[in-house]
Amino acid sequence: MKKNFLIVINLLLACYAFGQERPIYLDRIQLPENYHIEIYASGVENARGLDFATDGTLFAGSRNKGNLYAIRDGKVILLDSALAMPSGLDFYEGDLYVGAISTIYRYPDILSNLDKPVREIVTDQFPSDRWHGWKYIRFGPDGKLYVPVGAACNVCDSVNPIYATINTISKDGSQRETYARGVRNTVGFDFHPQTGDLWFTDNGRDMMGDDIPSDELNHAPQKGMHFGFPYLHATDIKDPEFWDKRPEGLAIAKPKLEIKAHSAAIGMRFYTGEMFEEKYKNGAFIAEHGSWNRSKKVGYLVSFAKTEGDKVVDYEVFASGWMQEEDYWGRPADVAVGPDGALYVSDDFANCIYRIYYEGE
Numbered sequence: 198m199k200k201n202f203l204i205v206i207n208l209l210l211a212c213y214a215f216g217q218e219r220p221i222y223l224d225r226i227q228l229p230e231n232y233h234i235e236i237y238a239s240g241v242e243n244a245r246g247l248d249f250a251t252d253g254t255l256f257a258g259s260r261n262k263g264n265l266y267a268i269r270d271g272k273v274i275l276l277d278s279a280l281a282m283p284s285g286l287d288f289y290e291g292d293l294y295v296g297a298i299s300t301i302y303r304y305p306d307i308l309s310n311l312d313k314p315v316r317e318i319v320t321d322q323f324p325s326d327r328w329h330g331w332k333y334i335r336f337g338p339d340g341k342l343y344v345p346v347g348a349a350c351n352v353c354d355s356v357n358p359i360y361a362t363i364n365t366i367s368k369d370g371s372q373r374e375t376y377a378r379g380v381r382n383t384v385g386f387d388f389h390p391q392t393g394d395l396w397f398t399d400n401g402r403d404m405m406g407d408d409i410p411s412d413e414l415n416h417a418p419q420k421g422m423h424f425g426f427p428y429l430h431a432t433d434i435k436d437p438e439f440w441d442k443r444p445e446g447l448a449i450a451k452p453k454l455e456i457k458a459h460s461a462a463i464g465m466r467f468y469t470g471e472m473f474e475e476k477y478k479n480g481a482f483i484a485e486h487g488s489w490n491r492s493k494k495v496g497y498l499v500s501f502a503k504t505e506g507d508k509v510v511d512y513e514v515f516a517s518g519w520m521q522e523e524d525y526w527g528r529p530a531d532v533a534v535g536p537d538g539a540l541y542v543s544d545d546f547a548n549c550i551y552r553i554y555y556e557g558e
Contacts, residue, residue, distance in 0.1 A: 231557050232554070234516070234551050237552040245331075254267055319369065336368070346359050361380055377423070378422075385462070396467075399413040407493065408458050413455060417450070461486035463483075463484055464483070464529075470537075482499060497527070498529065500515055535552070
């Protein structure tokens with residue numbers, strides 16, 4: 198009887214601990230000289246996609262938790278819940294757009310309705326597959342909403358051409374067009390502040406070993422490009438099953454940057470602020486979420502890729518320390534540049550949002 202009582206108590210304690218905030222070790226984070234990190238918001242469960250509104254309100258999505266958040270004046274506001282993986286979002290012309298697998302939602306006039314948000318369906322015509330079904334969405338300079346549809350598999354050649362693509366729709370959900378093909382699973386993209394060109398991360402396929410194929414940073418300056426999946430991975434890794442089945446004459450765009458295999462490069466954003474040093478201006482910060490099926494873990498960091506024209510001319514680790522000796526306590530998921538010029542980083546494992554800022558001499 199006493200033994201059973203202890204088992205019940207231990208289970209209750211375990212459940213209680215599971216629901217609490219995970220420990221955060223900011224002193225372990227390594228940054229360039231004169232850069233610092235702090236907690237901007239805690240208790241943002243499973244925080245994923247980020248976007249700032251014009252008044253400085255920060256919106257955050259989630260994946261497994263199904264929640265949608267707003268952070269204003271240090272307060273975390275639960276806007277909506279029980280959504281299907283509302284991972285990505287974008288604040289556009291006063292409205293908040295949210296991608297939830299098959300459905301794109303709009304919350305009109307959101308800044309005036311944080312306490313009573315209204316949810317509208319923009320479109321519910323995207324596939325409902327959960328495998329690579331969570332979405333990262335963003336309006337482009339052309340006023341169209343860019344919406345990816347990941348491959349509903351590790352590697353396959355789907356009959357339905359909507360899979361492994363990036364699409365555009367108008368803000369009312371109509372006029373869907375395919376912008377790019379051969380994209381296995383992009384969960385992060387942005388438009389270059391000088392050229393307006395689309396750049397996106399893409400996660401390589403699994404089950405080819407620890408070191409191949411690499412994750413990618415790609416450049417898609419025009420509609421109609423193909424980025425290789427499932428026939429070719431990274432720059433030159435031919436898929437053992439699908440390479441010989443590729444369409445005749447298929448032109449494949451090669452990645453501008455290869456990132457270590459299984460790093461799970463997801464959220465990315467070009468730096469457009471005024472706080473950081475000049476070398477970061479117009480370069481891309483990338484959240485490398487971290488590996489799940491590699492014998493020795495990689496990722497769990499924020500990197501920086503310096504671009505010039507259509508090339509990546511430098512790549513370096515910007516922030517690290519979420520993992521030590523194969524043990525991780527946090528997983529960067531997305532990045533956003535705040536109105537103050539600081540870099541904000543969501544962490545869907547530590548359930549928080551960090552602020553990285555610069556204080557020069």
